[in-house]
Amino acid sequence: MTHLGIGIDLVDVPRVARMLDSKGDRVLARVLTESERAYCVEQAAPARHVAARLAAKEAAFKALNQDGETGWIGWREVEVARRDDGRPTLLFHGRAEEVAQRLGVGSMMVSLTHTETAAAAVVVLLGKGA
Numbered sequence: 001m002t003h004l005g006i007g008i009d010l011v012d013v014p015r016v017a018r019m020l021d022s023k024g025d026r027v028l029a030r031v032l033t034e035s036e037r038a039y040c041v042e043q044a045a046p047a048r049h050v051a052a053r054l055a056a057k058e059a060a061f062k063a064l065n066q067d068g069e070t071g072w073i074g075w076r077e078v079e080v081a082r083r084d085d086g087r088p089t090l091l092f093h094g095r096a097e098e099v100a101q102r103l104g105v106g107s108m109m110v111s112l113t114h115t116e117t118a119a120a121a122v123v124v125l126l127g128k129g130a
Contacts, residue, residue: 002127007062051119
């Protein structure tokens with residue numbers, strides 16, 4: 001099994017809640033895809049779910065930048081989705097997709113968690129055939 005990259009990130013949920021209170025839909029439109037926004041706003045505590053997605057995106061940026069040649073990837077170019085069995089996964093768009101193809105990403109492992117105060121994510125990118 002070829003590990004191509006790993007990333008981890010931790011996001012402060014109260015900070016995200018303050019950001020949502022002050023900037024609302026503008027910030028959601030800037031950092032989340034339409035399907036991510038729809039999922040988060042349906043939840044009882046949207047800030048927790050937004051924070052988990054921000055952590056996953058940051059973790060993915062780190063995992064994709066293992067060679068230091070990645071450059072800038074936009075927030076909406078990494079999308080948190082759910083597999084049929086409910087487990088999280090990532091969809092890459094634009095520059096993120098180009099980098100994933102260049103690195104030879106075949107699959108990934110994604111783990112998200114959150115509490116009232118923190119959200120965390122780990123992303124492991126695996127090579128094709130892994």
